[in-house]
Amino acid sequence: MSETPLWVQLANLLAAVLFILTLKGLSHPRTARRGVMLGALGAAIATVVVFFSGIPYKNLLIILIALVVGSVIGWIAAKRVAMTQMPQMVALFNGVGGGAAALVSIIEYLESGGENRAFLVATVFTVVIGSVSFSGSIVTFLKLQELITTRPVVLPGGKYITILVAAATVAAAVWLVIAPATWLLVTLLALALLFGILFVLPVGGADVPIVISLLNAFTGLSVAAGGYVLGNVLLIVAGTLVGASGTLLTKLMAEAMGRPLTGTLFGAFNASATAAGGPDGDRPVKSGSAQDVAIMLGYANKVILVPGYGLAVAQAQGTLRELAEELEAKGIEVDYAIHPVAGRMPGHMNVLLAEANVPYEQLKEMEEVNPEFADTDVALVVGANDVVNPAAKTDTSAPIYGMPILDVNNAKQVVFLKRSMRPGFAGITNELLYDPKTTLLFGDAKASLTDVVTAVKEV
């Protein structure tokens, strides 16, 4: 390759600084949007100047076409995706990034023949981590999109298969560094892709967002290693920033959810069928009509609304706000209790409710709202389940054991708006549903809420 002009290198330095400012900006609500703008600017600068970095122009047309095609696909996908489906979109974007990093290293290997040992190690690292991130993210996407089961998938002997594949991947990686061969690289690629799938399959429920964050950090690291292979400082800086901040973020998320990180990381290795379904189905529950619920709400002094993913799926955020306004007009105190992982990811529910113009001040976080349930007359749970499941506190065998929950069971009365008795994302039974003080209103969240709003007006 020919010499990179100085101004191009300085432009890359500028892009690296802009990326740092992006992450910095994203740490505070007030500066977050500006941060994203700076990041996009940095990305644009880096993408333009690479064409002036002394590269040969022989494949220019196909490069530009690929660039436009990818950009358009990314743009449309990001613009079209419903806010409820945003977590799986992030997973997908992350996966293709990891895939791209692996492919870049493969080409560099094919070009250079892998004569340099240090670069070879970095190449192997990029291919393995990038591929794991790619296939793992695809499985995560399929889980969140509910195209495959959201429960932990435990294959018979899965633990041993996973260990075997992991060992084979490491062996192939080491062998490739000692005796480079293209067929070995292809084998390594296949093994790493397989490992990515096995790594994510046993993960279920609340651990899925943590895995997305972890795979995000993985992709960052593989991009950094790819940058090392190419001798490109911008890739090293950007990839490492994401790798490091992503690792810390994964840890912060795991802490926010009370999940031990090692449990997520090594779930694949010690997966012992935890899919505790429990005998349910024909136990008695108390179900009521919209009128019953309206009366309970209308004569309450204090109501706490607990929105969950089901609310978002039914696009009923606006109707819930209507109900809140209706109750407030009657002089009833209304708050929203937001669990850190309400929705599918930390902060997801805040985004969804902000979209429906729910006043920011009414959104109360878990630690703030939990003591208030004791003097709450009615807790109205709309499309949430796992985040109010007392099993997280009492049942040590439950997959969600240890996750902090909203203490809805302390309220004087509990109302669940649910589509069916189907368990939540984590796939475990919620004892609270069978509690005598619980009333269930079955149906689509939006339809049920609309009925309740109408009935409340008449109370």
Next chain:
Amino acid sequence: MTASTIILATSETADSADYSQLALLTIFILSVFLGFEVISKVSAILHTPLMSGANAIHGIVLVGAILVTANATTAVEIVIGTLAIVLAAINLVGGFVVTDRMLEMFKSKPGEGDKK
């Protein structure tokens, strides 16, 4: 000092001197600390946008994809490179757009609630 380090580091030759390798390692290590430091005080409601923003940043592998494709010689390499560019561009553009859409939801609160 940083600029000169970077200039040394980007001298492209694969058989570059040990110093260049060391410079790359230096940049890597410093970036690790920077990555930890820069987000250490993030509030929980921003976890998702931050993850999404970081996700967009690693889409910059696009630059690497363009570099290797431009230098690709065989048909196989060009095909793989083209695929890499498409994937990386999806990551980069889609990542920034979706992050912006998330944050759009937080803006224009008339009360401008400072901190949670």
